[in-house]
Amino acid sequence: MELKDLLKKVAVLNQINFNEKVEVTAIAFDSRKVIKGTLFVAQKGVHVDGHQYISKAIELGAVAVVCEEIPSEINDAVIYIQVKNANEALAMLAANFYDHPSEKLKLVGVTGTNGKTTIASLLYQLFDLLGYKTGLLSTVKVVIDKNEFPATHTTPDSLAINKYMAAMVSVGVDYCFMEVSSHGIHQERTFGLDFNGGVFTNITHDHLDYHKTFSEYRDVKKSFFDHLSKSAFALTNTDDKNGMVMLQNTKALKKTYSQKTLADYKVRILEKSFSGMLLQINQHEVWVQLVGGFNASNLGAIYGVACELGVDEVELLTALSQLKSVDGRFQYQVSKTGIVSVVDYAHTPDALKNILSTIKEMVNSSVNIITVVGCGGDRDKTKRPKMAAIAAELSTQVILTSDNPRTEDPNVILEEMEAGITADKAYKVLTISDRKQAIKTACKLAKKEDVVLVAGKGHETYQEINGERTHFDDKEILIETFETLNR
Numbered sequence: 309m310e311l312k313d314l315l316k317k318v319a320v321l322n323q324i325n326f327n328e329k330v331e332v333t334a335i336a337f338d339s340r341k342v343i344k345g346t347l348f349v350a351q352k353g354v355h356v357d358g359h360q361y362i363s364k365a366i367e368l369g370a371v372a373v374v375c376e377e378i379p380s381e382i383n384d385a386v387i388y389i390q391v392k393n394a395n396e397a398l399a400m401l402a403a404n405f406y407d408h409p410s411e412k413l414k415l416v417g418v419t420g421t422n423g424k425t426t427i428a429s430l431l432y433q434l435f436d437l438l439g440y441k442t443g444l445l446s447t448v449k450v451v452i453d454k455n456e457f458p459a460t461h462t463t464p465d466s467l468a469i470n471k472y473m474a475a476m477v478s479v480g481v482d483y484c485f486m487e488v489s490s491h492g493i494h495q496e497r498t499f500g501l502d503f504n505g506g507v508f509t510n511i512t513h514d515h516l517d518y519h520k521t522f523s524e525y526r527d528v529k530k531s532f533f534d535h536l537s538k539s540a541f542a543l544t545n546t547d548d549k550n551g552m553v554m555l556q557n558t559k560a561l562k563k564t565y566s567q568k569t570l571a572d573y574k575v576r577i578l579e580k581s582f583s584g585m586l587l588q589i590n591q592h593e594v595w596v597q598l599v600g601g602f603n604a605s606n607l608g609a610i611y612g613v614a615c616e617l618g619v620d621e622v623e624l625l626t627a628l629s630q631l632k633s634v635d636g637r638f639q640y641q642v643s644k645t646g647i648v649s650v651v652d653y654a655h656t657p658d659a660l661k662n663i664l665s666t667i668k669e670m671v672n673s674s675v676n677i678i679t680v681v682g683c684g685g686d687r688d689k690t691k692r693p694k695m696a697a698i699a700a701e702l703s704t705q706v707i708l709t710s711d712n713p714r715t716e717d718p719n720v721i722l723e724e725m726e727a728g729i730t731a732d733k734a735y736k737v738l739t740i741s742d743r744k745q746a747i748k749t750a751c752k753l754a755k756k757e758d759v760v761l762v763a764g765k766g767h768e769t770y771q772e773i774n775g776e777r778t779h780f781d782d783k784e785i786l787i788e789t790f791e792t793l794n795r
C-alpha cells in the first residue's frame with residue numbers, strides 16, 4: 309500500500325525524507341518483527357521506549373518510521389513521520405492497512421471489571437445460534453465464524469484487532485463481540501474502531517498497579533463511552549454505582565439494564581438452582597442454564613444488546629434458554645459421592661465475593677464450602693489481603709495457594725494474602741503453596757454435598773512460574789483427584 313493511503317486521518321506533526329509513493333508492505337511496532345518494506349511504529353511502553361529500537365528496525369528493512377520524537381541521527385533512505393500519539397497513529401494505520409474492517413461489521417464492545425468474557429462469549433453463542441456468522445475477541449479465545457485461535461490478551465493490540473476483523477469480513481462475519489479492557493482503552497488499542505454499541509458491566513477493585521487510583525481506572529473506562537458515535541448505543545448497568553457516570557458524556561443512545569431499579573432491560577430472578585435460573589426479563593419469563601445473580605445481570609445485558617441490534621424477541625428468548633456456561637466461569641461437576649466442585653475465574657475481590665455468595669445462596673447451612681484461591685504475581689498487590697479476607701468470611705475452610713506467581717516469590721504473595729486474615733478466622737485457613745496439593749487437600753476435606761470452589765484460573769491451562777508456563781488445569785486436577793480418592 310502507498311504511504312499516502314496508509315496515513316489517511318493520521319495526525320502528522322512533522323515529516324522527514326517524505327515520499328508519499330513509497331510502498332509499505334507491512335506494519336510492525338516490535339522491531340523483532342520487522343521485514344523489508346515495513347513501516348515501524350515506535351511506542352513508549354511500560355518497560356522500554358520503542359524509540360530505542362528504530363535503528364534496529366531500519367537495519368531489518370523498515371522503509372518508514374512513525375515516532376513521537378524524531379531521532380537525532382537520521383538515515384536518508386528512511387522516511388520519518390512524527391506524531392503526537394504513536395498508539396493512536398498505530399490504530400489508524402492498522403485500520404487503513406486492513407481497509408477499515410470494523411466499519412463492515414456490527415461491532416459491540418464490552419467493558420467493566422467483571423463479566424466481559426461471559427457477556428461477549430454468550431453474545432457469540434447467541435448470535436451463532438440465531439444463524440449469523442459471528443466473531444469474538446475474548447480473554448479465552450478469538451473466534452472467526454467457527455474457527456478458533458488462542459488469545460494473547462483480553463483486548464489485543466490494534467494491529468491484531470484489525471487483522472482479525474479483516475479476516476472476519478473476508479469470510480462474511482456479520483456481528484463481532486469484543487472485550488474492551490482498561491489496558492486496551494488506555495493504550496489506544498481500540499482507538500478508531502467503529503462500534504455499533506458498548507456495554508458497561510461494573511467497576512470494582514482491579515489493576516490498581518497499572519492505573520494507580522480508582523478514579524483514573526474509572527475515567528479510562530468512561531472514555532470508551534465518550535468516544536462512541538451518535539448512531540451507536542451505550543448500555544449500562546445501573547446496579548453499579550458508576551453505571552450512569554459512564555454515560556455522562558456519550559453521544560450514543562443511552563440504555564440501561566438492572567436487577568434492582570427501573571431500566572430499559574429489567575431482570576428478576578424468580579427461581580434458582582445449580583442447574584439454572586428462571587428469569588423474568590421485561591415481562592418475559594425464560595429458563596436459563598446459567599446460575600448466579602451476576603449471570604442474571606449478564607443476561608440482562610445480553611438481552612439488551614440483542615434487542616438494540618434488532619433481534620426478534622421470540623427468537624431471542626428461545627436462544628437465551630439454550631446458552632451454555634462459558635469455559636471456566638461457574639463450571640461445576642458432582643463427584644460420584646456427591647461432592648460438588650466449582651471452577652471459576654474469580655480473580656478479583658468482587659468476583660470472589662459474588663461467586664461465594666452465589667454458592668451460599670444455593671446450598672443449605674450444613675454444607676461446607678471449601679475454597680482454594682491464590683493471587684497472581686506481577687499484578688495488583690492490594691487485592692491480595694482483600695481476596696483472602698473475603699474467602700475466609702464466606703467459606704467454611706480456605707486453602708490459600710499459588711496462581712501464576714510469574715516473577716514473584718509465591719511465598720511472599722501468600723504472606724501478603726495471609727495478612728488479610730483476622731485472628732478469629734485463622735483457624736479455618738491453611739496455606740499450601742503447591743496448587744495441585746491444595747486442590748487435593750480440599751477434595752479430601754470435603755464430604756457429601758460439600759462444595760469445593762477452585763477460584764482464579766478458570767479456563768487457564770497453565771501455571772506461570774518464573775516466566776515459564778507449564779500445563780495446569782484446575783478442572784483436570786479435580787477430576788483426577790476424585791477418581792484417585794474414589795470419592
Ligand SMILES: CC(=O)N[C@H]1[C@@H](OP(=O)(O)OP(=O)(O)OC[C@H]2O[C@@H](n3ccc(=O)[nH]c3=O)[C@H](O)[C@@H]2O)O[C@H](CO)[C@@H](O)[C@@H]1O[C@H](C)C(=O)N[C@@H](C)C(=O)N[C@H](CCC(=O)O)C(=O)O
Nearest residue numbers: 337338339351353354355356358361461462463465489491
Ligand atoms: C502492561 C501492558 O499492558 N503491557 C503491554 C505493552 O507492553 P509494554 O508497554 O511493556 O512494552 P515494552 O516491553 O515496554 O515495549 C515498548 C515498545 O517497544 C517495542 N520493542 C520492545 C523490545 C524490542 O526488542 N523491540 C521493540 O520494538 C515493543 O514492541 C513495544 O511497542 O504493549 C505490548 C504490545 O501491545 C503488550 O503485549 C503488553 O501486554 C503485556 C504482555 C501484558 O501482560 N498486558 C496485560 C497487563 C494486559 O494488557 N491485560 C489486559 C486485560 C487485563 C484484564 O482486564 O484483566 C488485556 O487486555 O489483556
Ligand SMILES: Nc1ncnc2c1ncn2[C@@H]1O[C@H](COP(=O)(O)OP(=O)(O)OP(=O)(O)O)[C@@H](O)[C@H]1O
Nearest residue numbers: 421422423424425426447602637652653654659663
Ligand atoms: N457481571 C458480573 N459481576 C460480577 N462478577 C462477575 C460478573 N460476571 C462474571 N463474574 C465473576 O467474575 C469472574 C470473571 O468473569 P469474566 O471472565 O466474565 O470477567 P472479565 O471481565 O472478562 O475478566 P478479565 O478482565 O480477567 O478478562 C467470573 O468467573 C465470575 O466469578
Ligand SMILES: N[C@H](CCC[C@H](N)C(=O)O)C(=O)O
Nearest residue numbers: 655683684687711712764765
Ligand atoms: N486478565 C487478568 C487475569 C488474572 C488471572 C489470574 N489467574 C492471574 O494470573 O493473576 C490479569 O492479567 O490480571
Ligand SMILES: [Mg+2]
Nearest residue numbers: 424425447462
Ligand atoms: Mg475477560
